[in-house]
Amino acid sequence: MHETENSQEKWSEIIKPKRNLLDFHFKEIWRYRDLLILLVRRDFVATFKQTILGPLWHIINPVFSTITFTIIFANVAGISTDGVPAPIFYYTGNMIWGYFSRCIQSTSGVFTGNQAIFSKVYFPRMIMPLSTIVTSFIAFLIQMVILIVMWIYYYNQGANIHLSAWAFMIPVMCLIMGFLGLSLGIIISSVTTKYRDLSMFVGFGIQLLMYCTPVIYPVSFVPEQYRFLLLLNPLAPVVEGFKYSILGVGTFDANMMFYSVGVTVFLLFIGLILFNKVEQNFIDTV
Amino acid sequence: MQPAIEIENVSKLYKLGYYGADTFRDEVINFFRKLAGKPPVNAPIDGQGTNKLDQVDSSDLVWALKDINLTIQQGDIVGIIGKNGAGKSTLLKILSKITTPTTGKIKVNGRMASLLEVGTGMHPELSGRDNIYLNGAILGMRKHEITSKLDDIVDFSGIAKYIDTPIKRYSSGMRVRLGFAISAFLEPEILVVDEVLAVGDAEFQKRAIGKMQDISHGNGRTVLFVSHNMTAVRNLCKSGVVLGNGTIKFKGTADEAIDCYLSSNKTSEDSEIKENIEWIQNGLEIDKIEINNTNKADSILKFGQNILDVTIKGISEKEINTEITIIIENKDEVAFASYDFCEEKGKLYQLNGEFNLSRKIQLPAEIYKGELYISIYFHEPNIQWFLKAPKCCKLSSEGHLSKFGQISTISTSGLMRLHSVK
Structure with a gap:
């Protein structure tokens, strides 16, 4: 009798000790989309409050690293740039790498960094990492402006650069990069709520990872027999592909891209499950 | 009529000491015990662990809530009272979905919003206006809802003149006013409120309580109100629940609950x-x-x-x-x-x-x-x-x-x- 009574009742929500690990609440995230936009706006406005140059800082940083890289890696070390002018080669690599690095860095501290808010109000926690991904993407778009200026300049100079057909896939590459950063970031943030060890490693780890990714050197720089090792890194195809799309040089094919997509989907799935598990009561252990 | 909230056998277990105080070694041991199908080290055993703050228990486990059963009817305004450590905040946290119960479940009928603090997530660099949007969205409002209520919110806060100034320049009182004004125009079917009324000056408190009364009386919304301010509870609430040591000590009308709480709170007959x-x-x-x-x-x-x-x-x-x-x-x-x-x-x-x-x-x-x-x-x-x-x-x-x-x-x-x- 009790059963039938229950079935007639309509509850809009049931709070239970543990929810299904695959119950990702995408609908709820969609309902909070305004919050996502407002958080992006907050990050953007707040970061550059009381700076003179404002969003120009998004450009200044990669420009300076490009100059440094050009001097050290191209001029001093003499590492090949696949025949492309060194500044645009490094700037392109820097841009896409910087985007990934910001994504992972901003999401890897989501739980520990937002304790104050998370302990006072509920909203789908995923909104926070998603908003930082969007913020990083906006910075990426701003940096794109300088890339276009550089590209036109070098093209008119008669440098060996041309857009390839893969340029149409740039949005997809951006998505892969963003989601890879997000997945790794939420995995790190989920496993660091109790033991913080891993978060000590993040900054350093990203730096190490950059050297395992063809950012400051082209894939062709790696001897043929070791190339497969480099390409095990799911970031390598995206970075090389991005350069290939814009500069028209590089070692790249569609299979590599599919591999990256596969790894991204897998990591994202793992990340979502972990995040989903942790977000429910991390506040008790953080 | 279907109740607004039904709390069934809700318990919450906390561990004392540092979280993660069980060492990494314990964690490894537990992992293998789990594989072997044995209960983990330090597993909660039923009945173990009291939550008297002054009582040292051999186990370091505490039931912040134990077997709470409560049905809240639609349109009821329930005051939850109890001493510090009685489990009020834990109950609110579970209701607000900030943490999950260890056992039991809570069934909710209607859109629920909770207010454990005013002005959560406000950013000091943003203007009052931007913060209204941000805080409103954090509390679950859609942007167009906020836009339609913006004038009322600004009016209610009484700081119209400073609305385009970054809130880091505000006095703490002004921030609280702004924060409360936003919350006041949140219009959920069920509202869970912690002691947020205990802020601001007397004039503002009066206005805040008035607004709370409007919310509950006028529109038949369900309100759960946690407070130490008995006068506020008496003024606002229809019914009351007294929590003590993680269990429900008393359920009844607000007046009865307050009397029960105060008499238990007051000195026992033998004390000097x-x-x-x-x-x-x-x-x-x-x-x-x-x-x-x-x-x-x-x-x-x-x-x-x-x-x-x-x-x-x-x-x-x-x-x-x-x-x-x-x-x-x-x-x-x-x-x-x-x-x-x-x-x-x-x-x-x-x-x-x-x-x-x-x-x-x-x-x-x-x-x-x-x-x-x-x-x-x-x-x-x-x-x-x-x-x-x-x-x-x-x-x-x-x-x-x-x-x-x-x-x-x-x-x-x-x-x-x-x-x-x-």
Whole structure:
């Protein structure tokens, strides 16, 4: 009798000790989309409050690293740039790498960094990492402006650069990069709520990872027999592909891209499950 | 009608000490025990762990909530009261989905919003206007909802002039006003509120309570209100729940719940008045306090009795100049009478060494039936305190004889009958 009574009742929500690990609440995230936009706006406005140059800082940083890289890696070390002018080669690599690095860095501290808010109000926690991904993407778009200026300049100079057909896939590459950063970031943030060890490693780890990714050197720089090792890194195809799309040089094919997509989907799935598990009561252990 | 909230057997277990205090070694051991199908080290065993804050238990587990069952009807305004550590905040956190219960479930019918703090997530660099949007969205409002209520929110906050200034330039009071104004226009079907009303100045608090009343009375919304402010609970709530040590001690109307809470909170019958001294300055010692010839903290004011006999005995190691004030309050913490030991204007009582003070205080001829609370304070007015003993003694007035000679047993919160001058 009790059963039938229950079935007639309509509850809009049931709070239970543990929810299904695959119950990702995408609908709820969609309902909070305004919050996502407002958080992006907050990050953007707040970061550059009381700076003179404002969003120009998004450009200044990669420009300076490009100059440094050009001097050290191209001029001093003499590492090949696949025949492309060194500044645009490094700037392109820097841009896409910087985007990934910001994504992972901003999401890897989501739980520990937002304790104050998370302990006072509920909203789908995923909104926070998603908003930082969007913020990083906006910075990426701003940096794109300088890339276009550089590209036109070098093209008119008669440098060996041309857009390839893969340029149409740039949005997809951006998505892969963003989601890879997000997945790794939420995995790190989920496993660091109790033991913080891993978060000590993040900054350093990203730096190490950059050297395992063809950012400051082209894939062709790696001897043929070791190339497969480099390409095990799911970031390598995206970075090389991005350069290939814009500069028209590089070692790249569609299979590599599919591999990256596969790894991204897998990591994202793992990340979502972990995040989903942790977000429910991390506040008790953080 | 279907209830708004149904709480079924909800319990919450917490572990004391540092979280993750169980070492990485334990964690590895637990992993292998799990594989072997054994319970983990330190697993909660039913019945283990109490949550008396002062009681050291052998296990480091605490049931912050234990088997809470509660049904809240739609349109009800429920006050949740209890001492610190009774489990109020834990219950709110579970209801607000900030953490999950260890066992049991809560069924909710309708859109629920919770307000554990005002102005959560506000950013100091953003203007008041931007923060209204941000905070509103964090609380679950859609952007267009906020836009349509923006003028009302600004109006209610009373800081229209500063709305485009970054809130880091605001005073803390202004921030609170802004934060509350946003929350006030959140229009959920079920609202869960922590003690957010205890902010702002008196005028704003009055407005906030008024707004809360509108929300609940006008639109038949369900409100859960946690507070230590009994007057606010009495004004706002229809029913009340008393929590103690993680369990429900009492369910009933708001008035009954408050009475239950206050009487359990107040001194038990055996305790002595001097045990209820909350704070005393070093060097001052009280040996005995007697009210109406008893040192018990719970005594009776007999029919027609209109003398309050107060004796205070003690030692002061150094010379202090103090006023000794007695305040009579009712159970709602409303003070309505005071008496100063030193009745001469501009003079203080000088205590040095042993003292034995005794006064017979004239009470009004007729005091209605009800409970009176006596507080005793030693203080140098506006300068310093020597002793604070708020509500150190409860007097149960039996009532008075009406002018027709009958015993009047109408219960009030300390009403006194006055007479004209003869």
